[in-house]
Amino acid sequence: MTYIEVDGLTKRFGDTVALDDVSFEVPAGEFVIVLGVSGSGKSTLLRTLSGLLSPTEGEIRIDGDPMIEPRPDVAMIFQQHNIIGDMTAYSNSLSGGVHRAGFLSSVLQLQDTEEKHRALDALDMVGLLDEAEQKARSMSGGQQQRVGIARALVQRPEVLLADEPVASLDPGSAQSVMGYLRRASEDRDLTTFCSLHQVNIARKFGHRFIGLRDGEKVFDGYRDDLTIDIIDDLYGDIDTEGMFVRDEGDGEGATDEVATT
Numbered sequence: 331m332t333y334i335e336v337d338g339l340t341k342r343f344g345d346t347v348a349l350d351d352v353s354f355e356v357p358a359g360e361f362v363i364v365l366g367v368s369g370s371g372k373s374t375l376l377r378t379l380s381g382l383l384s385p386t387e388g389e390i391r392i393d394g395d396p397m398i399e400p401r402p403d404v405a406m407i408f409q410q411h412n413i414i415g416d417m418t419a420y421s422n423s424l425s426g427g428v429h430r431a432g433f434l435s436s437v438l439q440l441q442d443t444e445e446k447h448r449a450l451d452a453l454d455m456v457g458l459l460d461e462a463e464q465k466a467r468s469m470s471g472g473q474q475q476r477v478g479i480a481r482a483l484v485q486r487p488e489v490l491l492a493d494e495p496v497a498s499l500d501p502g503s504a505q506s507v508m509g510y511l512r513r514a515s516e517d518r519d520l521t522t523f524c525s526l527h528q529v530n531i532a533r534k535f536g537h538r539f540i541g542l543r544d545g546e547k548v549f550d551g552y553r554d555d556l557t558i559d560i561i562d563d564l565y566g567d568i569d570t571e572g573m574f575v576r577d578e579g580d581g582e583g584a585t586d587e588v589a590t591t
């Protein structure tokens with residue numbers, strides 16, 4: 331299990347300050363949801379955590395080691411499903427091993443039996459074992475995103491980063507995908523960061539929440555601390571009343587509510 335420290339993280343793009351002196355620590359195994367309006371810096375935070383972007387100032391440490399480049403134990407799931415439509419769910423899942431098996435072996439599907447089992451286990455984890463031979467392009471958006479989760483799991487990560495994984499999905503599929511993500515994260519003891527727009531889904535599945543506004547961290551707390559006032563503060567003038575669903579238990583049971591969309 332992997333512990334993350336973000337220390338004085340600033341990321342500038344020219345004159346734009348996308349992240350402004352952001353610091354926090356996340357113990358191993360936490361499921362963190364990053365909230366904030368469009369442009370608040372969520373993707374930049376996740377991409378910096380993944381090593382795809384380097385900080386302008388500050389540092390990210392993973393188990394004490396400075397993050398200086400992408401590493402195989404940190405897997406990223408993208409907004410767009412980023413899977414290959416012409417390949418089956420199984421082949422897409424198997425391709426998650428590219429970071430460890432090497433590009434050529436992965437393309438030629440020369441991975442060892444263990445890797446192939448891992449790809450099937452990951453599909454099973456996201457409820458798609460029966461669809462393993464189905465071409466990704468013929469699957470629903472929610473199923474494709476679950477293939478994306480499976481592929482990330484085959485990478486054998488310790489840290490899972492999901493940038494708006496349900497942005498393009500209808501509410502039912504979004505809940506289903508989030509359920510699988512949370513279940514996979516718990517099952518494999520992953521430290522997980524997930525950026526989301528939908529506050530009600532965030533509250534249902536999140537454990538800890540980090541709120542960004544204009545690149546600054548303006549909230550960091552657990553479920554009970556994420557009050558309507560905090561949400562109003564994060565989202566400003568937009569109507570947040572409908573986003574705030576009370577009485578959803580403690581979120582621990584959220585993974586029991588996985589739908590089959």
Ligand SMILES: Nc1ncnc2c1ncn2[C@@H]1O[C@H](COP(=O)(O)OP(=O)(O)OP(=O)(O)O)[C@@H](O)[C@H]1O
Pocket residue numbers: 343346347348366367368369370371372373374375
């Ligand atoms: N590659 C880039 N070049 C220039 N500016 C960028 C780049 N990436 C992000 N930005 C800027 O940094 C700020 C934060 O963007 P970011 O994409 O992190 O926000 P976000 O909260 O993820 O938004 P969204 O919810 O719309 O995805 C924005 O002002 C954005 O325009």
